[in-house]
Every structure is written in structure tokens, then in C-alpha cells.
Amino acid sequence: MYTTFYRDNAIKAGIPENAEGEICWESPANIALIKYWGKETGQIPMNASLSFSLKKSVVRACMRYKANIKGEGGLLSFKVNGEENEAFARRIKDYLISLYPYFPCLGKLDLEIETHSTFPHSAGIASSAAAFSALALCLCSMEEALYNKETINEDFFRKASYMARLGSGSACRSVYDGFALWGETRHYQTGSKLFAAKLFEQDTDPVFNTLKDAILVADSSAKKVSSSGGHALMNQHLYRQSRIEQVELNLKKLLDALKEGDEKTFVEIVENEALTLHGLMMTSNPGYLLMKPGTLEMIEKIREFREETGINVGFTLDAGPNIHLIYFEKDAKNVRPFITTELVPHCEYGQWMDDQMGPGPKKINKL
Numbered sequence: 324m325y326t327t328f329y330r331d332n333a334i335k336a337g338i339p340e341n342a343e344g345e346i347c348w349e350s351p352a353n354i355a356l357i358k359y360w361g362k363e364t365g366q367i368p369m370n371a372s373l374s375f376s377l378k379k380s381v382v383r384a385c386m387r388y389k390a391n392i393k394g395e396g397g398l399l400s401f402k403v404n405g406e407e408n409e410a411f412a413r414r415i416k417d418y419l420i421s422l423y424p425y426f427p428c429l430g431k432l433d434l435e436i437e438t439h440s441t442f443p444h445s446a447g448i449a450s451s452a453a454a455f456s457a458l459a460l461c462l463c464s465m466e467e468a469l470y471n472k473e474t475i476n477e478d479f480f481r482k483a484s485y486m487a488r489l490g491s492g493s494a495c496r497s498v499y500d501g502f503a504l505w506g507e508t509r510h511y512q513t514g515s516k517l518f519a520a521k522l523f524e525q526d527t528d529p530v531f532n533t534l535k536d537a538i539l540v541a542d543s544s545a546k547k548v549s550s551s552g553g554h555a556l557m558n559q560h561l562y563r564q565s566r567i568e569q570v571e572l573n574l575k576k577l578l579d580a581l582k583e584g585d586e587k588t589f590v591e592i593v594e595n596e597a598l599t600l601h602g603l604m605m606t607s608n609p610g611y612l613l614m615k616p617g618t619l620e621m622i623e624k625i626r627e628f629r630e631e632t633g634i635n636v637g638f639t640l641d642a643g644p645n646i647h648l649i650y651f652e653k654d655a656k657n658v659r660p661f662i663t664t665e666l667v668p669h670c671e672y673g674q675w676m677d678d679q680m681g682p683g684p685k686k687i688n689k690l
């Protein structure tokens with residue numbers, strides 16, 4: 324319904340000949356607790372996923388636009404952290420072309436885009452969710468600026484989430500602060516496959532509002548299998564159906580835990596999802612393995628620490644070897660020394676980032 328809605332309501336009016344301006348947004352990366360793994364055509368997820376947005380791991384994007392009088396607009400340049408990036412520029416060009424049905428104005432504009440990410444260059448942490456979210460927010464704002472609308476409300480973010488999804492699935496969850504749910508599930512009313520939605524405040528106990536995420540870099544080399552390649556392997560995966568059923572069970576338990584402030588179950592489900600994600604990779608055909616020795620060393624240490632101290636701390640993993648240590652702010656004084664003495668020695672060059680749940684995206688004036 325929203326696809327038809329956005330296409331049918333795309334603003335087809337011309338743009339002023341002297342249209343020119345610049346729009347910038349900052350948007351966070353997000354870490355999934357229930358994993359999106361597997362998709363159908365059109366960036367439709369195989370299952371629902373749930374994540375929270377981070378505070379320090381953000382991408383800033385600025386989009387400069389100028390009317391192209393001949394109506395032959397396009398992406399003129401694309402810079403990442405101050406440098407032209409051909410590979411990403413091609414992906415962005417294709418992305419923008421795919422959005423013409425929603426933003427007909429794109430054909431009439433020359434664009435120059437620059438992005439800057441706060442993640443250390445060598446950290447091996449994917450910035451595409453934050454980048455596509457920031458770009459989608461810029462596009463929605465640019466459209467509003469061109470047609471003199473200024474409505475940064477719920478509909479605005481829903482549309483930005485829809486557009487971000489078309490760039491990278493997980494990006495649709497980055498347009499919100501706090502917890503975001505993407506995909507349909509029996510266990511939450513507002514779930515949609517087309518965009519993410521924020522969990523209602525009354526559905527999360529305040530203990531989860533200040534979650535910490537220490538990102539521990541086990542290995543920063545480029546991945547052998549991209550996320551898109553991994554998603555594709557789910558199409559024929561022998562465990563596909565069981566995975567779909569498992570997500571519903573895990574999502575129910577996690578949503579209940581969030582509501583009830585049940586830290587123990589929360590940690591159990593988060594770790595189960597991380598190990599399942601990597602289990603699915605290992606049992607794909609062909610199977611592959613992204614965890615590194617450092618990843619396993621850290622997992623062992625985290626589990627020992629939890630058993631010895633009774634502190635509810637757990638790990639999750641993205642499609643890569645780096646550990647995200649998830650813990651509660653109230654435990655920070657005990658967990659911090661554990662991170663620096665027991666985990667950081669297993670990180671590549673001792674690299675780690677002390678991040679936490681963040682305030683979501685914001686419009687900014689410059690990079």
C-alpha cells in the first residue's frame with residue numbers, strides 16, 4: 324500500500340530554474356538484537372528484526388543540489404571522508420536512479436554528495452546503514468525544501484525509513500532513536516516490511532534506555548562474503564523455515580523481556596540471535612565463517628565474566644568478526660575494567676569503541 328502511495332503521490336511538478344541549496348543530516352549506525360538475515364526481491368526482509376541506534380557511530384551526509392535546466396540531472400560527485408569513492412559512487416548512482424519513481428525531481432537536479440563517518444577507517448565496521456539513512460533523510464528534506472514544505476513529523480521519518488531500506492535493508496532502522504522494529508510479526512502491531520517503526524515507550528522498561536555497546540574490533544580486514552551474498556544464501560537454506568519460526572519465538576521473548584525489564588532473558592536472546600546468524604552462515608551452501616580467533620576468545624571471556632559476577636552482560640555480532648558487548652549503564656563501573664583488561668588484549672591493535680544507545684538522527688548545518 325505504501326509503495327503505491329509513495330509512487331502515486333510523488334511530486335511531479337517542475338522545480339524552479341534557480342533551485343539550489345544544501346541539506347545535511349547526521350544519522351546513526353544501529354545494532355540488531357534480532358537479526359535481519361535473508362530477503363526477497365525489493366529489499367523485503369525474510370523475517371522481522373529489532374535494533375537500537377547508536378550514539379557515537381554516525382555518518383554525516385551533505386547533499387548539494389542545483390537545478391539542471393536541460394533536465395539531465397545526476398550525481399556529479401561523491402566523496403567519503405574527503406575523498407572520491409568510485410565504488411560507493413556507483414552504488415549511490417544506482418540507488419538514486421531506483422528512486423526516480425518516488426522523487427521525479429531527481430532527474431532535474433545535479434547533486435554533489437559528501438559523507439563523513441565517525442567510525443575509525445580501519446575498524447571494519449559497516450557504515451552503510453548509517454550512510455543510507457542519512458542520504459534518505461537528505462532526500463526527503465531536499466524534496467520538502469524544493470516544494471516549500473517543512474514537516475519533520477512521523478510521516479517524514481516513515482518515508483525516510485522506506486527510502487533508506489531501498490539502499491540497504493538495515494538502514495531503515497537507523498532513522499529512529501531507541502529501539503526500531505522492521506518487518507511483520509505476530510507479536511507487535513506496527514511491524515511493516517516496508518519501513519521500520521519505533522517501539523512505543525510504554526513497551527520498554529527504562530533500564531533499557533541507557534544500553535551500552537562496546538564495539539570490540541577482533542579483525543578489520545574486508546569480509547570474504549558481503550551481506551548481500553549472505554542474504555542470498557538464505558533463499559535455498561535448509562534451515563530457512565526453522566529460522567523464520569525461531570525469529571517469532573525470539574522476538575516474542577525479547578519484546579516481553581524489554582517490557583518487563585527482564586535483563587537475563589534479554590541477554591540470552593541477544594546471544595542466541597548472534598550465534599544463530601553465524602550458524603546460518605556456517606551451514607549455508609557454500610558455508611563460510613566470519614568469526615576470528617579473537618572473536619571466540621572474547622566470547623569465552625564474556626561468558627566466564629557473567630558466570631562469575633552474575634552481571635547481565637552479553638555479546639552480539641553483525642555479519643563480521645567484531646564483538647558488540649551489550650550491557651547496562653548501572654553495571655558500567657564493573658564492566659569497564661573487564662573490557663580493558665580482559666577483552667581489549669584480544670582486539671586488533673587494541674581497537675574498540677565505547678558506544679551506547681543514542682538520540683537518533685538530526686538535521687545539521689554542515690559536515
Ligand code: DP6
Pocket residue numbers: 354355357358359360366372451452490491492493494550551554600641642
Ligand atoms: C547481519 O542491511 O547490510 O547486520 O539489505 O543487503 O544492504 P542489505 O544488507 P544489510 O544486512 C545487515 C545484516 C545484519 C543484521 C541486521 O542488521 O539486522
